Amino acid sequence: MASTNKDVSVWQFIALSDFNRPTETVSREAVTNLRSYLRALGRKVDSQAQPISKTQEELQTLPDRLFERAVRTPEWGEMGVRGLEDALDLWLEAETDKAGIQVIVHGPFDGVAQSVELLAHRRDWHVVPIPSTEKLFGGGVAWQQDILPPDGGRWVIPRLERSYLRHYSGLNQVRRLVERIWQSGSAGLITCESWAWAYLNEAIQISSFFPTPITLSPFGVPRLSLWLERMAQRTFGHRFVFRSAASGKEIFLPTAVAIECLQKDEDSKEASLENNQRSSYLRSLAVASRGNPGIAWAIWRASLYLAADEDLDAVRAGIDQAHAETEAQESGDQETDEDSEPVVKEKARAAARLDKGLTVWIRQWDDLELPRLPANAHTVEAFILHALLIHGGLPHRLLSDLLPLQPGALLSGMRRLQAVGIVHESIESLWRVTPAAYPAVRSFLSREGYLLDPL
Amino acid sequence: MDQCQEVETLADLLRNLEEINLPLIALVVVAGYLTNVLIERGLPWLSDRLPSRFRLYILPLGPVLRLIVFLVGFGLIIPEIINVGCISPQNVLAILGAAAVALGFAFKDLISSIIAGVVTIFEMPYRAGDWVEIDGDYGEVTQVGLRAVKILTPDDTVITIPHQKLWDQNIANSNDGRREHMVVADFYLEPRHEAAQVRQLLWDVAMTSPFTHLSRNVIVVLSEKPWGTHYRLKAYPIDGRDEFQFRSDLTVRGKKALSELGVAAASVPIYALGDEASL
Numbered sequence: 001m002a003s004t005n006k007d008v009s010v011w012q013f014i015a016l017s018d019f020n021r022p023t024e025t026v027s028r029e030a031v032t033n034l035r036s037y038l039r040a041l042g043r044k045v046d047s048q049a050q051p052i053s054k055t056q057e058e059l060q061t062l063p064d065r066l067f068e069r070a071v072r073t074p075e076w077g078e079m080g081v082r083g084l085e086d087a088l089d090l091w092l093e094a095e096t097d098k099a100g101i102q103v104i105v106h107g108p109f110d111g112v113a114q115s116v117e118l119l120a121h122r123r124d125w126h127v128v129p130i131p132s133t134e135k136l137f138g139g140g141v142a143w144q145q146d147i148l149p150p151d152g153g154r155w156v157i158p159r160l161e162r163s164y165l166r167h168y169s170g171l172n173q174v175r176r177l178v179e180r181i182w183q184s185g186s187a188g189l190i191t192c193e194s195w196a197w198a199y200l201n202e203a204i205q206i207s208s209f210f211p212t213p214i215t216l217s218p219f220g221v222p223r224l225s226l227w228l229e230r231m232a233q234r235t236f237g238h239r240f241v242f243r244s245a246a247s248g249k250e251i252f253l254p255t256a257v258a259i260e261c262l263q264k265d266e267d268s269k270e271a272s273l274e275n276n277q278r279s280s281y282l283r284s285l286a287v288a289s290r291g292n293p294g295i296a297w298a299i300w301r302a303s304l305y306l307a308a309d310e311d312l313d314a315v316r317a318g319i320d321q322a323h324a325e326t327e328a329q330e331s332g333d334q335e336t337d338e339d340s341e342p343v344v345k346e347k348a349r350a351a352a353r354l355d356k357g358l359t360v361w362i363r364q365w366d367d368l369e370l371p372r373l374p375a376n377a378h379t380v381e382a383f384i385l386h387a388l389l390i391h392g393g394l395p396h397r398l399l400s401d402l403l404p405l406q407p408g409a410l411l412s413g414m415r416r417l418q419a420v421g422i423v424h425e426s427i428e429s430l431w432r433v434t435p436a437a438y439p440a441v442r443s444f445l446s447r448e449g450y451l452l453d454p455l
Numbered sequence: 456m457d458q459c460q461e462v463e464t465l466a467d468l469l470r471n472l473e474e475i476n477l478p479l480i481a482l483v484v485v486a487g488y489l490t491n492v493l494i495e496r497g498l499p500w501l502s503d504r505l506p507s508r509f510r511l512y513i514l515p516l517g518p519v520l521r522l523i524v525f526l527v528g529f530g531l532i533i534p535e536i537i538n539v540g541c542i543s544p545q546n547v548l549a550i551l552g553a554a555a556v557a558l559g560f561a562f563k564d565l566i567s568s569i570i571a572g573v574v575t576i577f578e579m580p581y582r583a584g585d586w587v588e589i590d591g592d593y594g595e596v597t598q599v600g601l602r603a604v605k606i607l608t609p610d611d612t613v614i615t616i617p618h619q620k621l622w623d624q625n626i627a628n629s630n631d632g633r634r635e636h637m638v639v640a641d642f643y644l645e646p647r648h649e650a651a652q653v654r655q656l657l658w659d660v661a662m663t664s665p666f667t668h669l670s671r672n673v674i675v676v677l678s679e680k681p682w683g684t685h686y687r688l689k690a691y692p693i694d695g696r697d698e699f700q701f702r703s704d705l706t707v708r709g710k711k712a713l714s715e716l717g718v719a720a721a722s723v724p725i726y727a728l729g730d731e732a733s734l
Contacts, residue, residue, distance in 0.1 A: 166663045166665075167663050168656060168659040168660050168663050168708065168712050169715075170663070171659045171662060171663055172659060199669070202662070202669040202670065203659075203662045203663075203669075379694075379697070383665045386665065387665065402665075403665060404664070404665065404666075404700070404704045404707075404708075447506035447507065447508065448506070448507055448693070448694075449507060449508060449634065449635075449668070449693045449694065450693060451669045451670065
């Protein structure tokens, strides 16, 4: 039985039909919706960009090595491989002519596609070559000839969302591709982002070809607690202690509690027993990220907080303390305070005084400055964002081919979204929605009536 | 009461001028006017600020609220002008009987429209935000007043239509309070082509438009004509206000797709036009 954080795999897969995203209490959700409506009523209709989060600038006061230790960049591929192999054990054990095709539908940024690519590399599976999106736009299905391994071996399409374009010729191509691989009778693994899956379901009824997809189990409070704590490396022999800057309460659940909740598959009930001892931040994070670890990680990074020089002095003092290997006195029950004051650094510091390690403050959830849509965002922005999501990213040139927008309007819309941190150009030269902006983007598209993903 | 026994005409019911609270009446009129202005401007402002899905719930509140304002104002003013204590069924019948003939001829259209306006509030043949066609005029209902309805045509023309059209005209409502309504794009093709392939292609054209409401059905129907084949591509936009942009997008991309397929447009004789709405 798992007893330490490292023993527990938080990457598990379930049937897509069983996916239930983390939810807030009804009252809290009503307050959140009311706030967004009031914000909409009070908005000024202008195109001025809202400031991007200042958190990263503040965090630059923290030495880089400490920041990377506090919130290590995940190795996305490696993390999910073990859970993937567990989920696919029946498929892996079956013979290739009986295994069939398994589909994995996953959210954007969650690393599942990287895990599948890594698994395919390790097991030497054939990766189906998909042309670039520019070549797909040219039409034609000649590239689909002989894409499956001739020896009947296992194959993988790691990113089905990159194999089509929302264009009449692109739709024809993906329809032919799906029919071809479905009729092949071979053993294959397909990964598809959830937005593309939702679109292809409407356009070509893809779920009738592959009716039992699986997906990554949602990251609720226990899973997030175990995973994010695991991402913080010990430094100088001492761990990081993450506390709410508002209340001083610790963020993470005790490891044993989190493991128990995970094993009992109880997300909210048991975890809430700890709420009087722990900050509610993780609940808010789980809800906002919809159980997606990639989005949760991006928001988590934006939440880390070092306010001023006095904080840095405290960190430096902590480093000196760690070097001198001074032991702090044991404490019994840590004092907590139910009150929430506007500035509670003193109270939070009091709670952290006896921490064994370096204290990192987490912004209060309502104070987080996550990217938000411009106040007058409407059809142009909705077209751009929806297109980027259902394709898993697009080069700018293709956006202008796929959208019925004037070049000037498209460029202007992209610039507005980029200025407020909603979209960015990745290293693959693809424009994508940023992970931290994802909650705002999804909410915007939902309000405007656009097709949403199932996660 | 002695005064009431002498009531024989409407004038007898009226209070003396010195008994009438003119400042109160003026205040009620001004307050009613300002409230109406607030309703006319406030509801569109509110519907623009809130998510689009609330728009067609907020805008139709206008006529109801204006009716309430009117009734409240009426209820406050009338007792100031008329000695309500003297009103009895016999008095009313006697007075109205004499006035009805004269008033009826003079104001019959106005009264008919007002009564029809009250009926529309309850029956809702149209409401603000609906796309309707009345007596050959098509456009979006922007305001439902007490006497008339205003529609804004695609050419940005405001047409005011008295409610009394309700009695004897058909009112075609494209969306009936819903956010989306069907848009149809027509294609006229020369007869020598593979119809199944064209039908699939036009369906793909609709499914790949960013305007398309993907959860609503896309339908392609066709009928054979002496001069060729008439296709009707029927789909729903996410927002009904994008009707014309949507139809244009379908037409532009549909023509391009058909051209790439090598399908030519038909030459339709002028006398054959006019029956395209039969599908």
